Amino acid sequence: MENPASQTHIQRSERWYACVLSLYPKAHQAVYKQPMLQLFHDLNREAAQRSGMQGLKKIWRRTALDLLISLPVEYLDLIAKGDPMNNRPKLLNIIILTGIPLWLGLVILAVNPHFIGKLFEPSAAQPWGWVMVGAALICCLAAFFVQRKASFMVTPSGAAPVGKKALLVSSTLFLVLPAILLVLLGPAVMLVLLR
């Protein structure tokens, strides 16, 4: 073994995975967080024993791919079946899950010079890309807090006193804003692409 992994590395890796698991829907976490942690612990130990730090890196590459595939699947499952952990309206989940790819698309457009050349490339001279990235981050954070507040304040009967407000704020942050930006950006992108 060229570069052995220390106990600290292994424990750190497992702590990171425990943090990453909180990205999964709460209902999924409630049942599968412990077994998934246990499985990762087993994989981690085996990989570290077999090939040291290289083994840990390999496990993380595999885990990153696994997250990319399984996270959207679990959220789509949540939309299809509803969230058993709280009474948050399905519509709110749909809005947010539609909005995230919209924002991500916008950020990719904003930072990718291949699509829009120098026009919106983030730089000191052309700050549009950074503005977009900042706006996306602020919107995501704001929506996260709205989400938390909404799920706490929903009553057991399912009537949500802040439901309408949460829906309004979420749809503004996740659908209206990116839609406006897309409408504004769309023609510019087309012009640059056709140039």
Next chain:
Amino acid sequence: MTASPAPLTPAVLNILLSLADQERHGYGIMQEVQKMTGEQVLMGPGTLYGTLKRMLEAGLIEESEERPDLALDDERRRYYRITPTGRFALAEEIQRMQHLVAAAQAKRIPNPGQP
């Protein structure tokens, strides 16, 4: 005659196959799948437990309360076993694959590595 069920996904097929001879926990399933496929199929924890969840809902597998040996095993592990429905679905899938292999042989499709 009942309609033939839809083909199983590779993950479901591999998990059912790994549970065909004995009940296993998540890590055991993963190791068995790796062994069966010559490390061609490497599932991550998210994919494995997501698939197990949907298989439980479909009645293809069930959780087992039995523990082979508590002294040797961690209590947090969940064990799974195949149900009669799962066994039937697995048999159907294997039959479907056998038909495919027979059709490929009839068309003289060579094995990889053969001229």
